[in-house]
Amino acid sequence: MSEEPSPARLRASDADRERVLRVLREATADGRLDLEEFEERSSLVQEARTLGELPGVTADLVPADQQPIRLDPQPVIGLFGRVARRGRWVAVPNETVAALAGRVDVDMREALLLRNHHRIVVHAVLGRVEIDVPEGVEVRMTGWSFLGRRSTNAQRSELPTPPVVEIDGFSVFGVVRVRAPRRRRFLGRVRRRPQRGISS
Numbered sequence: 001m002s003e004e005p006s007p008a009r010l011r012a013s014d015a016d017r018e019r020v021l022r023v024l025r026e027a028t029a030d031g032r033l034d035l036e037e038f039e040e041r042s043s044l045v046q047e048a049r050t051l052g053e054l055p056g057v058t059a060d061l062v063p064a065d066q067q068p069i070r071l072d073p074q075p076v077i078g079l080f081g082r083v084a085r086r087g088r089w090v091a092v093p094n095e096t097v098a099a100l101a102g103r104v105d106v107d108m109r110e111a112l113l114l115r116n117h118h119r120i121v122v123h124a125v126l127g128r129v130e131i132d133v134p135e136g137v138e139v140r141m142t143g144w145s146f147l148g149r150r151s152t153n154a155q156r157s158e159l160p161t162p163p164v165v166e167i168d169g170f171s172v173f174g175v176v177r178v179r180a181p182r183r184r185r186f187l188g189r190v191r192r193r194p195q196r197g198i199s200s
Contacts, residue, residue: 007071007090008052010112016054019068019088020045023058032061051090078102078127088112093119099127099174106131108165119166124148124174131167135181138162145171154180 021042028038041057048054054069064072070089075096077083084105091111097104097120106120109132122129122143133139139154148171167178 006052007073007092007112007114008050010051010090012048012051012054016051016069016088017045017048020054020057023061023068027058027061076104076106078104078129086110090114091118091120093117094121096121096123097129097131097169098123099125099129101126103128104130108132108137109134113163116161117164117166119168122167122169122176124169124171124176126173128175129177131176131178133165133178133180136162137180138164139178139180140164140166141176141178142166143169143171145176146173148172148174148176150176152178152180153182154178 024033024038024041024045027033028035033041044057045054051069051071055067055071058067062068064070065084068088070085070087073090073092073095075098076085077096078099080101082103082105084107086105086107088110089112091108091113093115097106100123104127106129120131122131133154136157136159137154138157139152141150141152143150150167150171152167165178167176169176
């Protein structure tokens with residue numbers, strides 16, 4: 001079995017570099033960076049070839065949950081409150097998402113999946129978890145529920161070997177909902193939206 005690739009060693013795309021540059025521009029516009037610092041950090045971004053070279057450029061500019069590139073495989077836990085994971089982040093298999101009398105929002109539409117079959121362990125106890133997936137992803141709901149609900153509106157993918165997101169875990173007086181974009185119909189045919197976060 002091949003070794004799991006390190007997120008930091010994955011190649012950065014132009015879109016990844018642009019995300020970091022956007023934060024630098026905003027920091028320069030409001031005075032957190034001067035022009036010299038902006039030019040220095042921009043050069044680092046333009047020369048970056050891997051994802052691991054990007055997070056340090058903006059580490060002192062925005063909080064961890066607002067970083068343009070997130071490589072840290074940390075559990076997402078909403079405890080008596082609301083938390084979210086959005087933007088460009090590396091989705092590591094078997095990550096844990098839990099809402100304990102709180103709410104968790106996970107947006108996977110721009111996430112980078114390390115495997116074609118991605119499993120997430122999702123628990124909801126007196127809480128709610130909402131997960132957004134890209135179009136074309138096959139969603140498989142596993143696990144169990146006691147006086148709770150686990151559901152998805154995702155339809156079966158028409159791709160020959162679609163990416164799979166498996167939602168495991170349990171719900172106790174809680175809700176886990178996985179949402180996929182609605183398919184647009186054009187002249188009687190399904191019109192697919194561009195897919196993000198699957199193979200980019």
